[in-house]
Amino acid sequence: MERIVVQPVGTVVGGRAEAFDDDWNVEKALIRLDGTRFGPEALAGLDAFSHLEVVFQFHLVDPSSINTSARHPQGNPDWPKVGIFAQRGKNRPNLLGVSRCRVVAVDGLDIHVRGLDAVDGSPVLDIKPYMAEFGPQGETVQPEWATELMRTYY
Template identity: 60%
Template sequence: MEFTLEPVGFVRGGRAEVRDDDWDRERAVIELDARFGPEALAGLGDFSHAEIVFLFDKVSEAGVQTGARHPRDRADWPLVGIFAQRGKNRPNRLGVTVCGVERVEGTRLHVRGLDAIDGTPVLDIKPVLQGFLPRGEMREPAWAGELMAGYWA
């Protein structure tokens, strides 16, 4: 089965190159494709956060990984499967991030903390609703907490 997706927009601004950590200081704009008018973003400015689905378009097909690897290539962290981490070299190269909504201006969504670089194709935008946040207690391995220690800061 095959699907074709067209970007709903593109990231403008923020980082020009991939670099881990300190993403929360980044400000960017998601500029909608010309087929959308301002009504597509109507009401989104009332939310504090949005979930952005995007394509890691700089990852080549040859760079895609399907097995296990050490996150960030750190041998001191365990070997884990591609679906047990959030690395960019995923089979479908999809990224998902919850970021802060700063404001909406027409067909431009201003965000902070989006870990996608300038020019990245955006596939979908969803408001973050409290009812869709994790229910119950969360757990994660120690290496995941170490990896995230400087990711947003």
């Protein structure tokens, strides 16, 4: 396959210094756009949205810990072994995270957010406003272990 190269559009500033599960909804951080590539006009109108979808890189993951097979989510042996693409763990082949978070404010090149499950210093690869119409169409289904895992995540 052809290699894809992306350049971060910004960086996560603040919030947690390291990734650990649970209680992400209390985290406040900001996404600071790269001022050499963007001006405040790149964020014009973003404050009219309540939520964002943020694509970021798990930059603190040791490449030797990348998992491409099945494992117990969060290392919990009570949950079934599932493949890396059937879970949202950080030790992924391309180290990409996708998160939805609340927009608190937009100020110049800074987007103040709450509930972003990325850590301080994470490169932000893309930012999109969340629109309800891009949410799932129809009923969603997930296994019980996923519901249990997410019970205290946010």
